[in-house]
Amino acid sequence: MIARIRNMRPVAVGVLLGTLLGIGGCETNPYTGRQQLLMTSVAEEMQMGAQAYSQVKSDPKMRQSQDPREIEPVKRVAARIVEAAKRSKYGDMAQQFQWEVTVIKDDKTLNAFALPGGKMAVYTGIFSVAKTEAGLAAVMGHEVVHALARHGAERMSQGQLTNAALQVAGAAAGASGGGGLMSQAAMAALGVGAQVGVLLPFSRKHESEADYIGILLAADAGYDPRESVGLWERMAQLSGGGGPAEFMSTHPGHETRIEQLKQWMPEAMAIYQTRQPVPAALLPVAP
Numbered sequence: 485m486i487a488r489i490r491n492m493r494p495v496a497v498g499v500l501l502g503t504l505l506g507i508g509g510c511e512t513n514p515y516t517g518r519q520q521l522l523m524t525s526v527a528e529e530m531q532m533g534a535q536a537y538s539q540v541k542s543d544p545k546m547r548q549s550q551d552p553r554e555i556e557p558v559k560r561v562a563a564r565i566v567e568a569a570k571r572s573k574y575g576d577m578a579q580q581f582q583w584e585v586t587v588i589k590d591d592k593t594l595n596a597f598a599l600p601g602g603k604m605a606v607y608t609g610i611f612s613v614a615k616t617e618a619g620l621a622a623v624m625g626h627e628v629v630h631a632l633a634r635h636g637a638e639r640m641s642q643g644q645l646t647n648a649a650l651q652v653a654g655a656a657a658g659a660s661g662g663g664g665l666m667s668q669a670a671m672a673a674l675g676v677g678a679q680v681g682v683l684l685p686f687s688r689k690h691e692s693e694a695d696y697i698g699i700l701l702a703a704d705a706g707y708d709p710r711e712s713v714g715l716w717e718r719m720a721q722l723s724g725g726g727g728p729a730e731f732m733s734t735h736p737g738h739e740t741r742i743e744q745l746k747q748w749m750p751e752a753m754a755i756y757q758t759r760q761p762v763p764a765a766l767l768p769v770a771p
């Protein structure tokens with residue numbers, strides 16, 4: 485890592501200095517071996533995730549679905565993915581998280597996210613692309629890895645958004661309560677992208693990590709990991725057609741992604757074949 489310092493941007497060097505001073509830390513991804521510089525603790529990230537989630541849920545534009553046909557499949561898939569996460573190399577963190585999932589009634593928005601701490605949201609718009617619960621498992625596996633692999637925290641550290649967001653989250657969690665809103669840029673860095681103007685895309689490294697570990701989680705949860713290929717192909721088609729695909733604007737590089745998924749598939753299939761397969765029920769799609 486030292487050899488790379490010369491090529492690092494000033495921000496990254498700042499992060500590195502912070503690390504040397506004991507402010508942040510260097511973590512290694514347990515699946516890919518990638519080194520990450522992080523300015524925050526998991527506990528702080530969970531606090532920020534909770535704050536971002538409460539802001540999403542209190543936004544009057546975010547209508548929560550009341551329809552069991554929309555809520556039940558999401559809850560089923562989420563529960564299985566979370567159980568797989570608890571058995572994974574992220575088991576310790578997954579046990580700590582206070583998992584929760586909300587279905588946002590918005591048929592026009594193709595989005596889903598999972599925040600540090602385990603707060604998740606699925607927009608009903610993604611049903612039309614996910615098609616089945618197995619497709620949804622591919623989406624949720626991917627999003628859950630962004631949270632467990634601490635991608636949001638890493639991205640925040642790079643964008644120097646951490647301190648202000650921590651102050652807001654800390655004040656909200658404290659006894660006094662209240663105290664401002666987390667900035668939209670900080671929310672976006674954590675993964676809440678759809679309703680904000682500023683999109684800070686996850687890097688290709690983060691996306692690849694989420695794809696790779698995500699299909700392992702989906703397979704372990706009993707969902708056919710091959711569904712992920714169809715999912716991303718449908719996403720790519722929408723992107724070509726200029727559709728309302730906000731989910732994709734944070735997920736670049738479709739052809740590379742599909743090629744990589746195919747390379748990783750044997751490993752995911754080896755896991756899937758040891759599991760009791762879960763039926764891939766169709767999701768409800770708005771007419």
Ligand SMILES: [Zn+2]
Nearest residue numbers: 686691694735
């Ligand atoms: Zn992603």
